[in-house]
Amino acid sequence: MASDQQKGKEPKMSTRIPVTIEGNLTADPEHDTSENGVEYARLNVAVNDRRLNEETGKWEDVGTVFHRAVVFNDQARHVVDSLHKGDSVVVAGDLRFGSYTDKDDNVRESRDIVADTVAASLRFATARIERAPKASGPYANAEGPVAAPEATGARIAR
Numbered sequence: 001m002a003s004d005q006q007k008g009k010e011p012k013m014s015t016r017i018p019v020t021i022e023g024n025l026t027a028d029p030e031h032d033t034s035e036n037g038v039e040y041a042r043l044n045v046a047v048n049d050r051r052l053n054e055e056t057g058k059w060e061d062v063g064t065v066f067h068r069a070v071v072f073n074d075q076a077r078h079v080v081d082s083l084h085k086g087d088s089v090v091v092a093g094d095l096r097f098g099s100y101t102d103k104d105d106n107v108r109e110s111r112d113i114v115a116d117t118v119a120a121s122l123r124f125a126t127a128r129i130e131r132a133p134k135a136s137g138p139y140a141n142a143e144g145p146v147a148a149p150e151a152t153g154a155r156i157a158r
Contacts, residue, residue, distance in 0.1 A: 016094055017094060018094055018095075019094070019113060021090070022090045023046050023047035025083060026045070028085050031076060031080040041076035043070075045066070045067045045089060045091060047065045048063070049061070049062050049063045067091070068110075069091045069093065069112065070113070070115065071118050074132065075118065082120065087125075088124060088125060089118060090119045093113045093114050093115035094114050094116075096112050098111075
């Protein structure tokens, strides 16, 4: 099969920008299912920038940046069941840029994090972990080395 370059087409360029943020949820995560049946959750995270005031010797908030993130599949359900408004979270994933037309027909740009991982931050909190089954069938509740990667669907390499 001929490549795009061999056919005289320009190859599609993709920019992957990995990001990790830590902040607080500004609302409960919203859970939904796409038209294709894929579960997803949207979450909004406020990240505060703090600086030491050299005159007072105290830490001060000097700005807040708001980020939107989306997470898919089983993790979406776990996020909705586990995290709530005000919780401190860590989100790691890829930054995605897009555009849309608002109600006044103005073209706007958007920036979202497509999350690979969403977790509660334990910097100022504690958590109790409840493991979700990784697979169905005989390996569903297996622990340790018994849970073979091929049985659980775990990806060994990206």
